Amino acid sequence: MTTARPSTVTSLHVRSGRLVELVLVLFAIGIVALAYVNVGMATRDALPTDVWWHVGIFAAFPLALHGVLRWRARYADPLLLPLATLLNGLGLVMIHRIDVARGLGATEGVASRQLMWTGLAVAMAAATLVVVRDHRVLRRYTFTAMAVGFVLLLLPMLPVVGQEINGSRLWVRVGPLSLQPGELAKIALTIFFAGYLVSTRDALSLVGRRFLGLQLPRARDLGPILVAWGLSVLILVLQRDLGSSLLFFGLFVAVLYVATERTSWIVIGMALFVAGAVLAWQLFGHVQQRVTLWLDPFAAGQSDQVAKGLMGLAHGGIFGTGLGEGYPTITYFPASDYIVASFGEELGMIGLFGILVLYGLLVERGLRTAIGAREGFGKLLAAGMSFTVALQVFVIVGGITRVIPLTGLTTPFLSSGGSSLLANWVIVALLLRISDHARRPVSERRQDPTKDLAHPREVAR
Template structure:
């Protein structure tokens, strides 16, 4: 006997709105705290700053009510809170370094935050169903590789702080690798969901590990290797590690074979050893990791030591916002913004920020588990893993768990490229979560011409577009 349920899941948009108001309130409280600690008075632009953050957050919320009413209610408030706290810390560092007018970084971060939220809302409006992206699988592959190669072009690429990962267009600079990360994640998801059955079948065994057939595994392996080589020659070690971990994680999710984790660890150890032998900047990072207080390391850079001493000065509860000296650490507003928070908010405050990231990743993985199609499951899992890996690499680097790599903290660090990419990740997760939580009878119907699959030959299955 079949039981028919009339249960309709709640959209939870009112919960999202309440959490958004709480997030904006926390950011404004932090902003007031900085004003009293540094300037001894209430910030004169408090209403203006609160209005823009609340306005854009509520506008995004209204877009969700319109286009993705069943989307996860926690993703937007968490991203808004992290973004707002990052702006507060950058503003605090502007005051400490006497950066005013055109040299101030906080107004630029506000501008990029607004633009990033507008683009993310646009993604939700334009992309009614994430499954449509499957039809652009190889186009995305080419676009991702082109974006990675752009910084290598003479006249267009720029070398900043030893890494050639930027392109300059007039007065603006941009890091195309941030966008390439998202595009290649979607390509990996599309290819893996199309060939996952073939990848799960054993071809031949190498050193006791079953490997798939070359014709099935070759194309995606080639794209991954090319991506890593480009990033290595651009001296972007952090992104190389991120791409490697993302690729292995998505392979495991697609095939559910633990052997990929073992193979990935072996490849990582071998590749790290070879990179240490071949590249001087890798040897430098290892030196800073093993003994940052040595005379040889301090002669090259004392950035890591300053960051560690700042966090140690913060102790358990921190010095208080505006009452520490995070400006003494180089790049305190970008690569080392985590030590800046650690000094002024202490271990407790830093753990609270890390828990926000943990919750963000958990909601992304929950979305992946609840999604009814394999393509969406892989995209959500891949994007969630990318955020988790990035924050692990960042925090691990500044605390000497792993060598320092130079990645930025999602939403917190200064930089427009990172904000645009991470808000786009939030938009994609919101779109997929809306599909996962939406009742089947209300689901958007995707025309046959909008999908990549043609029957089971291209990986179509129950609950997936064909």
Template sequence: MATISELRVHRGRRAEAWLLVLAWAIAVLARGLVDYHADFLELDELGWYALGAAGLAAVLHVALRVLAPDSDQVVLPTVLGLIGVSLAEIRRLDFAYADRGRDTDFGDSQIGWVLLGALAFIVVLVVIRDHRVLRRFTYTAGILGIILYLLPAVPGLGREINGAKIWIGIGSHSLQPGEFAKILLVVFFAGYLQTNRDALALAGPKFLGMRLPRMRDMGPLAVMFAAALLIMIDQRDLGAALLFFGIFIGMVYVATQRVSWVVIGLVMFIVGAVAAGIAFPHVGARYDAWLHAMDPDVYSSGRSEQLVRGLFGMASGGLFGTGLGNGRPDLVPYAESDFIIASLGEELGLTGLMAILTLYVILVQRAMRTAIGVRDGFGKLLSAGLGFAITLQVFIIVGGVTRLIPLTGLTTPFLAYGGSSMLANWIVVALILRISDQARRPAVRAEAKPETTPAARRRPDLEEEPAE
């Protein structure tokens, strides 16, 4: 007779299978619509694409059930749904560029990156069988993360594209090291905060109902602030600095539940960003293009042309869009990468764009649910930090495209064209699912050690586990 736990696992696997079928159907339908409107629909080619997509979903489903059988059943279908929409829109842009005499193969290249990312996903699940082992490499991850973030500043190695210097050149290809640095820094933050949460949460004077940190505990915040400011000034990218600093502040709040850390962090970042905009012309130029995008002088200089074209494209999409293949997203520079959101907003409309953003909400919600359910403090912080990374990245790029905040060079996870982003985000999803497997696994472990610290008595969900 099957136990309740076995029945729950069986139902979960069946639900994931049906969700994967839905994601597969969305991918194939989107591809078919793009080919149809481009007068390029060939049923045999579409059939091979459908077969390949089904094969990829099946392989990932089996690998996940073997390597992480108790993991969340919603995350993988959500990711594949986003990728299916992305591949269709990038292929549609290839057709549009071809009509204008520009030969591109973004669609085929992105399929290759998706497959390579899926392989990285499986490798991570094979290599990391317990997420807690990453805590051994707390400071190593922090050092490597900072090095990766600063690599584009190395003369002769960094490349400036579209006004931001966040790439490094490897032969004829470009790599965005910040995409991998964010993962390493989340590991570092999780390990550091797990070890030092008592001092950060309980010590310090009170002011206006908030417990302020002691001056000696401000050291990590000051270091993160300085590093974020350096990234923003040297790489000419407010988005990378905001992502870097925002992940840290979010994880500090999860570890301490002190609003004072968030308030102090936001004040420091705003003051630093304003000061950098005044002191450094290239940072100020970004703010000027954001604040005065419609100004004829700013537009004619090219500083806000991309942003304005994207806004008009989304406006022409209206509520339900022009339909896949019926818009003109190719009129926006970098429509396949930085402005993939504007491209989808034009052809799918506000309704389609909200559906895509809902998928991101689901993905982040599952990461946060995993953080709540896992039993060790390091896993809670790690899962929450990875969720913050996805949230902030989507907010920063969507906010930039819609002119809510200054435009940056970040990529939209799983949607935008680019190998670095695709590989890094597959790794992020693999780590979330590894933690989820631990969180949802039936509790057959020995009793936890007694609560001995004030922080453990106040927040038993963050009780520190023995060192590995």
């Protein structure tokens, strides 16, 4: 008679990471509070009397979102919220510092309005986490997202609500509010790109002929990238916005490469971009002006915007003048388009590198989420959202430092403006939702509402 050995059952315990997230959020709030106090001591030689009021209201927003994550997405990435909190808080501090330099009080200053937009943006992120219980549901609305994205891009062209500012027609004014629909359009178009490419990537990646070591696609498979290129050129022509044109086309090419893993799409995309850039430079005067300022920011008879930004960065040097000790208001749009130059002057090259590292970590966590996603749509959506932030930071920082011609994009989380905050906090919420699904134990995973995993090929990927 043999005795059966008792079987050992082991289970893998997955830590939610919420305690780490809470500690890092509190650390980020502490850095923001110290920066706020530093501005007050440098500009007024006294501790700001409203420091606890401003910091307390700001602190309530990420802590409330942390509570929502514990409730609805407790396995989400624990670093995304602290990184977004710190970037948003540093932006509020610099905007407040510029208000002080301009002699603006709390009621008429931009910082109070930006704090209000921060609350609305975080509330929108929380609503996204509550409503979108599973990111795969968004795949059902692939072509709806495309239609919404196109409508949002075309809204500024309407004669009544559209508004032109500084030569670019990017804004929509509704009563006292002025919004930039293109910021929200990038989310809708990313959902469309992810949903479309996850269905067609086999044809785009496996079919074609090889030429000079590259597997070139069939002529009819070039349709999607040609449409994306045409849309970017249309934005450039109608809205006179070089930055958004570069952002949308670069986003599509990046997601297309992730979906197909074919270098040929990168080569084709770069060739189309160079062709479009040369054509725009020959046909449009505002593009020629941007290129002239890029080549020679001190050219006579041209705008001195780029030159003043470079002088502000040079004034900051390696270590910066210190918060509250510089002259950021000399630069045009120091709280919006040129807030990176404002940070570069007062925090120096080291401080600016630190901010870029925060963006790099945010993008890295997004790409890690894409790698960990269990299905194709989540991979492409997370990668697209991450590339959106990365490309936007590259375009604006590259323009200010003369790596590329200057464009009018806002710096995510830092620049003043409600539309940008709303869009970027929703991007963080979607990344949190995808990471929650990727890190969640199998025993707690919900059934796939879109039946993506019913396809063996999708499971293999």
